[in-house]
Amino acid sequence: MSDSRLLGRVALITGASRGIGEAVARLFAAEGADLILPARQPEALVGLQNELAEFGRAVLIPKYDLTDRRCFPQMAQQIDKRFGRLDILVANAGVLGPLSKLSEIDDESWDHAFDINLSANYRLLKNLDSLLRTSKAARIVFATTGATRSPGRPELGPYTISKYALEAMAKTYAAETADTQIRINLINPGPTRTKMRATICPQEDPLTVKTPAEVGGFFLDLCLTECPYSGEILDVVMDEGGVDKGTGVTAPSFRMAVRNPS
Numbered sequence: 571m572s573d574s575r576l577l578g579r580v581a582l583i584t585g586a587s588r589g590i591g592e593a594v595a596r597l598f599a600a601e602g603a604d605l606i607l608p609a610r611q612p613e614a615l616v617g618l619q620n621e622l623a624e625f626g627r628a629v630l631i632p633k634y635d636l637t638d639r640r641c642f643p644q645m646a647q648q649i650d651k652r653f654g655r656l657d658i659l660v661a662n663a664g665v666l667g668p669l670s671k672l673s674e675i676d677d678e679s680w681d682h683a684f685d686i687n688l689s690a691n692y693r694l695l696k697n698l699d700s701l702l703r704t705s706k707a708a709r710i711v712f713a714t715t716g717a718t719r720s721p722g723r724p725e726l727g728p729y730t731i732s733k734y735a736l737e738a739m740a741k742t743y744a745a746e747t748a749d750t751q752i753r754i755n756l757i758n759p760g761p762t763r764t765k766m767r768a769t770i771c772p773q774e775d776p777l778t779v780k781t782p783a784e785v786g787g788f789f790l791d792l793c794l795t796e797c798p799y800s801g802e803i804l805d806v807v808m809d810e811g812g813v814d815k816g817t818g819v820t821a822p823s824f825r826m827a828v829r830n831p832s
Contacts, residue, residue, distance in 0.1 A: 575794060577602030580653045580705075582698070584636065584690075585663030587614050589764040590713065593782035594660055594789045599625045601790065603658065606649060608634040608641075628652075636663060636690040637682070642697040649701055656701040658793045659710045661691045666766050667728030675728060683728035688735050695743055702752055707795040710754035712740050714803060718758075719829070726770075737803060744801030753800040755792050757826070759785045760806045780824065788826050803829040 581598050585591035586607040599605055599622040609615050612631040622629045632648060634641040649656055667683035668675050691712060702708040714737055717723055717730045737756055744754045761767060761779040768776065788806055791797065804826040 574602035575790070576658070579603045579657040579793075580606070580649070580655060581658035581660065581793070582606040582608070582649070582656060582694075583660040583662060584608060584694075585661075585713075586618070587611075589766075590759060590762060590782045590785055590789075591660075591662040592618060593786040594662065595622065596783075597786040597790055598658075598660075598793075599627060599629065602627060604628040604653065606630045606632065608632050608636070608645060610635045637685045639689075639693060642693040646697040646701060649698070654701075655704040656698055657705040657708055659694060659698060659702065659708075660713075660789060660793070661694055661711070662713045663690065664713060664733075664766075665729075666769055667732075669725045669770070670727075671725055672727045680728050684732050684735075687729070687732035688739070691736060692739060695739075703750060706751060708750075708752040709793040709795075709797060710740075710743075710752065711789055711792045712736055712754070712756045714756040714758050716758045716760060716805060718803075719805075741801050748800070753792075753797055755797075755799050755801070756803045757788060757792060758803065758805045758829075759788070760808075760824075780822075784824065788824075791826070799828070802831065805829050 576598055581603040583591055583595050583605065586595040587609060595605055595607055595618065604627045605622065607615055609631055612633045615631045619629045619631050634645055663686060665683055665686045668679045715733050717726060718733050718737060723730060740754050740756050762785055763776045763779050763781050767779065785806060806824050807827050809823045809825045
């Protein structure tokens with residue numbers, strides 16, 4: 571049973587149509603949050619919206635294209651009019667981009683990766699800043715990747731480079747808001763059963779990696795009012811195997827570890 575740890579909190583989650591974003595939206599709704607789930611194709615989230623509405627909280631699915639810079643002021647105005655503040659921003663939307671050498675990537679694919687992975691998140695911060703400052707305990711979580719721990723992986727350039735820049739931007743914003751109630755962090759979920767993971771590792775058995783639902787709790791931890799971190803990158807790593815009480819089988823467990831603590 572949920573403890574309603576987000577009761578009354580207003581949360582915006584990007585990339586909620588599937589995978590980790592969908593899992594986070596389900597968990598946050600169960601924990602009592604009002605949700606804003608912007609989508610380029612809102613009809614794709616109608617089923618999810620109907621399911622989450624059963625928790626008795628607002629579930630809004632406004633039509634916004636994160637590659638269109640004009641949508642961000644409109645988004646801020648809509649949130650301000652409906653709620654007057656924003657308590658939580660989970661920026662989960664991301665694209666892999668082409669798996670090609672830098673010299674072979676076309677300009678449009680490069681620009682698209684940076685539009686979604688970096689520029690959209692900059693515009694979210696810029697346009698939602700005043701709404702986040704209105705919250706008594708604003709929490710921001712950006713999704714990053716373990717690829718930034720090992721620079722220079724070939725044929726993953728647009729994704730890795732844009733995530734490097736995202737990490738630098740989040741740390742900059744953390745420094746700029748250090749004297750406020752805002753806490754911003756990045757999380758690397760690690761290997762997770764998503765469409766993106768299947769594209770990067772097509773030979774991998776998806777049953778050998780954790781599900782998006784197993785990751786959602788870590789996003790929740792970073793969005794609680796008692797979250798102690800800000801300006802950190804946290805990696806979800808495998809802990810020592812534990813024993814499942816029901817089956818007696820040793821199963822992996824996971825925890826968050828701060829990467830290069832600041």
